[in-house]
Amino acid sequence: MIVPAYVGRDPAAFDRLVELAEILGAGVIDTGIRLNFPNRHPLNVTGSDAIEESDLVCFVDVKDMGKPTQQLESTTRTIRSRIREGARVVDLGFNDIGISAWSHDFAQLLPTDLQVTADAAAALPELLRIVGELVAGDGDERADARARRRDDLGALHDRTWTSWDERARASAGESPVSTSRLAQEVGEAIRDHDWVLTAGTASDWALRMWDFDRPYRHAGRSLGTATQIGISLGVALAHRDAGRLVVDLQPDGDLMFDLGALWVAAYHRIPMLVVMCNNRAYFNDWEHQDRMAKQRGTPIENTWVGMEIDRPAPDFAAVARALGWHAEGPIDDPDAVGKAVRRAVDVVTASGTPALVDVVCQPR
Template identity: 35%
Template sequence: MAKSETSGLHRRRFLKGVVAAGGATIAAPQTVSAQTPQPPKGPAPTPTATIQAKERERPPEVERLTTEKTGSDFMVDVCKTLNLDYIASCPGSTFRGLQESFVNYGANKRPEWLTCLHEEVSVGMAHGYAKVAGKPMAAIMHGTVGTQHAAMAIYNAYCDRVPMMLFTGNAGPLNERRPGVEWFHSVQDGAATVRDFVKWDDYPMSLQHFAESAVRGYALSCAQPPGPVFIVADSKLQEDPLEEREERKLRIPRLTVPSQAAGDPNALREAARMLVTAENPVIIADRYARSQAGMDDLVRLAELLQAPVIDNRSRMNMPNTHYLCQSERAGTLVAQADCILSLEPVDLFGQLNTVRDQLQRTDVSRVKSGVKVISISTHDLLVHSNYQDFQRYAAADINITADAQTTLPFLIEAVQREASAAGGKSANEMRSEKLRQAYQRSIERTRAEAALGWDATPITTARLYMELWALLQKEDWALVSDSDFSSRWPHRLWPLDKHYRFIGGSGGYGVGYQPVAALGAALAHRDAGGRVVVNVTGDGEFNMAPHTLWTAAHHGIPYLTIIQNNRAYHQELMHVQRMANRHDRGVRNATIGTTIDNPNIDYAKIAMGYGAVGIGPVEDPNDLADAFRKGIAAVKAGQPALIDVVTQPR
């Protein structure tokens, strides 16, 4: 809002009285002194032709150099109504008006401006933050070039169905663009580059338009299925003066976040009947849980049915300390099932079928004939045509298009009614005993596998995780990295018993997600009470964005990064090996273009250069405990820390 007037001379009225004379600025006098000489009496002399010509000329216009308020100030007013705590950016001139307004007019509070060293970090940070905080964070990108930098991170967030508010600047009117760089960084359609993988976008043509678009965008971003929204803030709208009479006409709509849709009661009754009468029901949870309540409901349903749960780890869905969490037996359970309930499947076809990666690809069903499939998902509500994240089509016997977490309490009620009518308690008890035994055997088998190569060098990933757990178990901790490239050891060895223990993977499998999402997740955990946050990331992932450590050090975001350093892009190394075998050429040259050595990278020095604590490289497994102890101590003292551990591939 404009500052209130004081009893002194108001700045705006003062500027209206300013005139230019001979290069000097002179304020018009308010009164005439008694000593001022009076003009002589008598007729005025007739002006010459030269004087008359000068009088007819327009006086020189005064260039306006300052203003009380700009359009970007109003944009900040709008953003302050959207429950945004942070906005992250790598600086750029197309949003210079907005940045200045946020940090001065907006006092750099709610949202607070966070400095990143790459646009992919800004967006990836918002990705990780939303998965912990449960609400959007904002990021802003610099015109055409910043949007292109950020595109991979936006795609990851879209595939992962994560809400976020994305802004960019653009110099719209061509007659007002500065020659040169302002043309290169401007565009006719600011969202064209990313439109196929955002949920919604807009280019507001007025400040009122911006207000309505921003509020609409936030609400759409949060509605299931969530996703990124993208809004272009025109530079002219940002920087033009906002006069009081114009400001009085502007209105900021009230934000209302929509409630989530629950499933159709008739479909839920039929689904409950199928589940209760099944001999071998199986639940597959994918992008399901958003909260502890969602986890608790899944446990409740599984116990009612005595049905094993396969957690596909897109979210923290099922505590692995519960005997009904049997993810490691997925293949066997799916093959035996006569009824499968799939909650927010990312790939229903892939849950039911296997595609063989051979010279000629074929697909084979994983399920037996006659199996009943129930899907509860918002998957079909956000499908675009170009990017193929929607996977291959698979029909379910009952396809309930609704938010699974919102729907599950109603399904539980329907199952309770069906179970009461059908009886069948003894069958559940028999199934329960078999599942308990299978769960215990799985734990014993995992421990035996983890002990293999315990003292080997390079260090096994199992020992890395067990040495880390020996220290973490005394803390309130959160793992903010995926485990697919670590043989899933934390899911197999650690007790993941609370919703915030794990946040899932990248969504789009774009390399570089891990360090940037970990930064945002650590920020949300810091605000939630200072948990010890751990990010175990590959060296290939970390090299995409090592500068996340500078942002962490600059803004006081403590978390522990452990480099699982196998000195390669090992996934790609295995792909080249597979192709070499398929072509019968041997694997000797598979390291070309896939390894990260000669020279080896000193990640501890990199961390120290960015202002974080750096430890390593750790090559002896007996040195792990001391390194982890130092790293955790640094994090608890409020610092970001990195430990480089030279490991086996996975």
């Protein structure tokens, strides 16, 4: 199993990683720190439990090896490794030389069987050359084993995507709008454009429904630090001259910390489409409050305190219009989302004016 994180910083490395996975018949679990691997490729098994069955896990340019390979029980703070006992672990990157007593931002250190200090962009072509020579000398038995592994991983990929599709269909007509329906409507509205997603993924539903086929399609996961709107402005500015449609699936809690960023986009005429994932809450913390209340036996009915963004609910569309944007909403009818997003896309692509659609959605 290959687990990449920052490989996608280099567009050429994105393609080399695809070649490596295909020649080995290896699965890929993308951390999403950058877009490292096409999400619809049959060897992409992100979202599955395939890592627990792997006999070898190869991290490529991964700073935090624990997060994608561990299961956390947040109420008890217990951690279970998902790497099976006896599996070999390879780490290719700069983790060893990033250790510093001054700054402990090098994340958890995990034991490895092989530590390779290298720039992934430079190492992947050489690794491909070596692997190609070794594979060329294999007999039919090993070649057949790789082929079976490719087939098994492809079947797992298909089952995973089918399960996501079934979940999305089950909630498609609900109001407030489900995050899967929101992602679906936005994806259909931008499909015929050369688009870029900034940071947020609507609780991963964009990654489960859109076609991330090129390395620039996604700048990487949001940080959960009230910085997504700032990141999105930077991504939109970077792609402005390329004429790409930049899309920000923007959490409401994040935007509450920096509403002034909307004025910056209007002032500098940074074309971008913002679709609010507006669950009217700091839901990540609210969800944790619920878990802890159950653990401690405290009143669950009090977990909303300090967590809701409601009563009154901010009118993000009104704020955006006041700061020079085209804006519509709030919208809680799932059948109205697509039309509003298409109108906003037309404004952005025709005039370069930033546009916002405020969608009132479910927490996840």
